Amino acid sequence: MDMRFNGSAMRFPHVQGLFREEIVVEAEQAVPVAPNTPFEEAACCEPLAVCLHAITQAGSLVSKRVLVTGTGTIGCLTILAARFAGATEIVATDISDTALAIAKSIGADLVVNVATQPEALAPYAEGKGHFHVAFECSGNGAVLAGLLKVVRPRGTIVVVGMGNDVTLPISAVVTKELVLRGTFRFDAEFAWAAKLISERRIDVRPLLTAQIPMDRAVQAFELATDRTKSMKVHLVF
Numbered sequence: 001m002d003m004r005f006n007g008s009a010m011r012f013p014h015v016q017g018l019f020r021e022e023i024v025v026e027a028e029q030a031v032p033v034a035p036n037t038p039f040e041e042a043a044c045c046e047p048l049a050v051c052l053h054a055i056t057q058a059g060s061l062v063s064k065r066v067l068v069t070g071t072g073t074i075g076c077l078t079i080l081a082a083r084f085a086g087a088t089e090i091v092a093t094d095i096s097d098t099a100l101a102i103a104k105s106i107g108a109d110l111v112v113n114v115a116t117q118p119e120a121l122a123p124y125a126e127g128k129g130h131f132h133v134a135f136e137c138s139g140n141g142a143v144l145a146g147l148l149k150v151v152r153p154r155g156t157i158v159v160v161g162m163g164n165d166v167t168l169p170i171s172a173v174v175t176k177e178l179v180l181r182g183t184f185r186f187d188a189e190f191a192w193a194a195k196l197i198s199e200r201r202i203d204v205r206p207l208l209t210a211q212i213p214m215d216r217a218v219q220a221f222e223l224a225t226d227r228t229k230s231m232k233v234h235l236v237f
Contacts, residue, residue, distance in 0.1 A: 005185075019214075021237040031191050034198035040211050040234045041197055044077070044204040048193040049186035051077040054160045055085050057183045058133045062086035067124075067131040067150060069093045070138025070161055071103040071111070073207060073232050078135050078160065080202050083107045091131070093121070094138070096227045106206050125149040128176065133158065141166035148172040158183055207232045 007017035033042045051074060055061060066087040068075050071094040079090055092108040094100050095115040104111045112120040124130040129152035136143055139161030145168055147157050156179040173180060186193075196202040209230040212220040214237050224233040 019235065031194045033194050037198045039236075040208055041204055042194070043234055044207070044232070045190060045193045045197060047073050048077050048081065048197065048202065048204065049190040050074060050160070050183075051081040052189040052192055052196075053186040054078060054135060054158050054183040055081045056189070057181045058135070058156050058158050060086070061133060063088050064132040065089040065091075065130060067091050067093070067134040067147070068103075068108070069134065069136050069143050069147070070140070071096070071099040071108075072137065072227070074160060075099075075135075075137035076103055076106060076207055076231065077202075077204070078137055079103055079108050080106055080204070082133075082135070084196070084202055087133075091121075091124070098228050099231065102206060102231055106203075121146065121150055128153055129155060131155060135160055136163075137161050139163045144168060148176070148178065151176070151178060153177055155179070156181060204232075209233050211236045 004015050006015055008015040055078070061082055064087050066082045066089065068078050068082070068090065071092050075092065075094070079092060082090055090108050091110045091112065092100065092103040093112045093114045094103070095113060097113055100111040100113060114120065129150050131151050132155050134147045134151050134157045136147060136157065137160045141163035144157070144159070144166055148169065151157055153176040158181050160183055172178070197204060209232055210223060211234045214235050217235060220233050220235050223230050
């Protein structure tokens, strides 16, 4: 399959992006949303699809205890997806109180700022681990070693964030029979995401920080890069 993503710089020449009012695509690439779905909510179909693909990689989450590390847009949508999939306990970590507040508001049972509370997860390592599944969404590869301690034997770690190379104590993976899985983009989950958002079975509105007109694009990008003030910023044409 020769898959291309609009705005991708992975190939040369680069693929054109979507900062435009209208675009022509093949009919098979067009996924419908409900007519009354606001554009800013529909724009979350792509990141939600990433997270839905991640939870399918983890297997059933029904009655499972889940840890999500990193509560940016992907981390928060993973929380929503995990709860939708039946997780009974969700703990989330980050270094931004702003992001953690949003994570708490959308259903995380406990949020931990690991910058100010670096030992807060230590109790979860007792008894060979507490969580059935962990989703690493921060993109910080160093976080993975810590997950090996807090995930219970035969648990699953799904690496969602694109992080740096790390060295892991592979003996912990072996002796606890852990499953370490990667997840990349999505396929059929995009249509699933569109349906869930259209029906508000997954409500993305708490993540939406601002909708800013195109003529203030610089301001929009400045806001979007400030994690102390924003989660999801959209340009409006």
